[in-house]
Amino acid sequence: MSDKQSRKTFRTRMEEMIRTLREQIMAGHYAVGEYLPSELDLSRKFQLSNNSVRKGLDTLVEEGLVEKIPRVGNRIKAPSSEDQIVIRLGYYPIIDSQGELPYLLNEFQKRHPHIRVEPIQISDARGYVRDLLTHDMIDMAMMNTYLYQDLLEEQAVELLEPQEPFEEMYPFLKKAFQYKDELYAQPFIFSPVILCYNREHFASLQLPEPDSSWTWDDLIANASKLAIHNERFGFYYHLLSPNRWIVFLLQSGEVFRRDEDGRYRVHETRLLDGIEKVRDILYQPGVYPLLLSASSGEAERLFKEQQVSIIMTTYFSINNLKEADFEFDVAPLPHLNSFNTLNLTIGLAIHKRSKVKSAAKQLVDFLVSDEAQRVIRKETFSIPAHKQAAQWTGQTVYPTRYQMYKEIIPSFSTFTDTGLTLKQLEDMLSECKLYWSGLRTKERLAAGIEAILNQDGTGRYS
Numbered sequence: 060m061s062d063k064q065s066r067k068t069f070r071t072r073m074e075e076m077i078r079t080l081r082e083q084i085m086a087g088h089y090a091v092g093e094y095l096p097s098e099l100d101l102s103r104k105f106q107l108s109n110n111s112v113r114k115g116l117d118t119l120v121e122e123g124l125v126e127k128i129p130r131v132g133n134r135i136k137a138p139s140s141e142d143q144i145v146i147r148l149g150y151y152p153i154i155d156s157q158g159e160l161p162y163l164l165n166e167f168q169k170r171h172p173h174i175r176v177e178p179i180q181i182s183d184a185r186g187y188v189r190d191l192l193t194h195d196m197i198d199m200a201m202m203n204t205y206l207y208q209d210l211l212e213e214q215a216v217e218l219l220e221p222q223e224p225f226e227e228m229y230p231f232l233k234k235a236f237q238y239k240d241e242l243y244a245q246p247f248i249f250s251p252v253i254l255c256y257n258r259e260h261f262a263s264l265q266l267p268e269p270d271s272s273w274t275w276d277d278l279i280a281n282a283s284k285l286a287i288h289n290e291r292f293g294f295y296y297h298l299l300s301p302n303r304w305i306v307f308l309l310q311s312g313e314v315f316r317r318d319e320d321g322r323y324r325v326h327e328t329r330l331l332d333g334i335e336k337v338r339d340i341l342y343q344p345g346v347y348p349l350l351l352s353a354s355s356g357e358a359e360r361l362f363k364e365q366q367v368s369i370i371m372t373t374y375f376s377i378n379n380l381k382e383a384d385f386e387f388d389v390a391p392l393p394h395l396n397s398f399n400t401l402n403l404t405i406g407l408a409i410h411k412r413s414k415v416k417s418a419a420k421q422l423v424d425f426l427v428s429d430e431a432q433r434v435i436r437k438e439t440f441s442i443p444a445h446k447q448a449a450q451w452t453g454q455t456v457y458p459t460r461y462q463m464y465k466e467i468i469p470s471f472s473t474f475t476d477t478g479l480t481l482k483q484l485e486d487m488l489s490e491c492k493l494y495w496s497g498l499r500t501k502e503r504l505a506a507g508i509e510a511i512l513n514q515d516g517t518g519r520y521s
Contacts, residue, residue: 069111076105077115084124084135085144086421087171094132095125124173138173144418146174149181149191149200154405157375157441158248159434167425174418185209185481192218198413199422202244202406204235204473205301205481211238212480219243220409220416225427228444235404235473244406245423246444248435250374251464251471252306252401254278254390260285260368269369269390271398271467275336278369278393279343285368286345293346295362296371297355298337301474302401303371304491305484307333308477312396315478315512323512325505333395334504338495362387373403374464377440388458391467402471404444479512486511 083089095101101112116133119125126136154160164176179197181188188206191197193215200206210216221241224233232246254269261268266281282293296303311333318324325331341347348367358370359379371392380387392400407426409419425431432448435441442464443449450462477484490507493499499507 069107072105072107073111073115076101076107076112077118080115080119081122081124082417084119085171085173086417087174089135090170091135091137091172093135094128095135097132143173143175144415146176146199146415146419146422147179147197148176148422149179149188149197151183151201151203151405152180153375154201157378157439158405159438162438163426163431163434166431167422170425171418171421174415174421176422186213189213189215189218192410195410195412198410198415199419200408200410201247202236202408204404207236207244207406207408208474208481210243212482216243218411220411220413222409222420222423225424225445227429227446227448228427229446229449229468231402231468231471232404232444235402236406236408244408245427247405247407247426248375248441248443249402249404250442251467252302252371252373252392252403253464254369254392255362255372255377255380255387255458256369256390257362257365258386258388260291260365268388269393271391273390273393275340275393275395279340279346282346282369283343288345291365292348292361292367294340294369294371295348295358295367297358298341298495299488299492300355301484301488302355302373302403304337304488305474305477306371306392306399306401307337307395309333309399309401309472310336310395310397314476315483323509325509325512326502329396331501331505331508334491334494335501336395337491341495374440374442375403377458381440388460389463390460391463391470398467398470399472399476400467400470402473483512 080095089095098109098112098116101107102109107115116125120127123138124136125133128134150160164178167176181191181200183203183205186209188200188202189210192200210218216238221243222245224242225245228246232249233242236242236244236246256269258268264284266284269278278294284293286293298304311329311331313329315323315330355376356379358367358372359376361367362370363380363383365385377389407423409416409423413419427445429445429448432443432445433451435443436448436451440461474481474484479487487508490499490504490511494501494504
């Protein structure tokens with residue numbers, strides 16, 4: 060081997076040692092104050108002379124990652140702000156309370172002092188996260204199934220780095236973030252859409268509490284009894300939330316699909332049974348407060364103030380009820396033609412073009428670890444994706460029927476189970492609102508929906 064080739068091989072091995080140690084330090088494999096392996100051990104591992112190892116370590120000293128302690132070794136140094144890797148994490152502010160995010164990020168920082176997480180608030184609006192990823196403005200995103208579906212339908216899912224599912228997760232959660240056998244977001248927490256009810260209201264009227272046998276007619280009948288004029292309503296949910304009204308589509312028992320002529324047909328099917336049931340709920344005297352459907356948070360506020368007895372909600376949202384001064388519990392949704400409910404999953408996605416993917420992967424691994432997921436289970440009502448953590452029962456559980464979600468897993472569905480795209484669902488909602496307002500008959504509703512779904516993609520009707 061020539062001297063030139065030998066020098067090149069030596070330089071490659073030294074660069075490999077520097078790069079490997081740098082990545083290990085940045086990823087937290089060594090804690091601050093811990094010592095690197097001895098120069099002799101590094102010399103053997105990377106096939107370098109002691110002098111070459113010292114030169115490589117000098118580079119890490121110059122970078123502020125280690126400090127030399129005479130006659131002792133090379134110690135990991137507490138990083139300055141300039142030395143830290145920064146992960147820009149897009150997140151929903153509600154995860155602060157629904158997932159103990161500030162506490163978990165603080166714990167991650169302690170274990171990985173060379174990595175700093177910069178939380179950036181994101182919106183649920185379609186296209187918002189897609190734009191942030193497209194313009195490389197975030198390295199990671201906490202992503203719900205709605206935003207993931209938006210990426211998928213806009214052929215932008217390749218902006219995300221495929222991940223290996225962690226072994227301890229509930230297997231059914233993968234469905235929400237899979238495409239062509241690849242997982243594009245690691246499930247973090249989840250919740251089905253459920254009922255939450257005031258046990259004291261039921262007890263005071265000696266009414267049986269909701270159970271899995273309830274139909275929507277049962278709910279309407281009991282909500283009518285629970286309602287008190289000028290004091291409280293029987294039932295409430297945010298009418299226009301896609302995480303609520305789509306449940307009624309799913310419970311029709313049928314899927315929107317094209318017939319042999321390539322057209323959607325709604326007339327003389329059960330597809331609108333759920334939409335019709337919504338109207339039954341809205342116009343039942345004293346049951347539902349028509350003018351208050353402003354946001355999902357409104358439901359929990361009214362419930363906490365005991366101005367409504369039953370709400371359609373999620374395990375995520377009942378975190379807002381921790382300070383309630385009355386006893387409440389959860390139950391499965393009533394059923395119509397099927398028992399389906401939406402399961403909402405929040406996942407952890409990594410930007411494929413991020414320059415700090417290794418550090419982002421470290422954060423994902425920590426957030427789905429048994430340690431982090433048990434914190435979520437103990438401190439919140441959100442359901443961890445980690446199966447064993449979710450089923451932890453180390454203390455008195457409240458609500459008492461918290462573990463009810465395990466019994467209704469077969470009913471869990473997603474937006475895609477309707478057979479429609481997000482754009483089709485949004486357009487369909489416009490027609491449904493006219494029907495619920497009393498401006499459409501059911502026949503005109505069916506015709507309007509068929510017209511929307513049978514557009515040829517250019518805005519023209521086929």
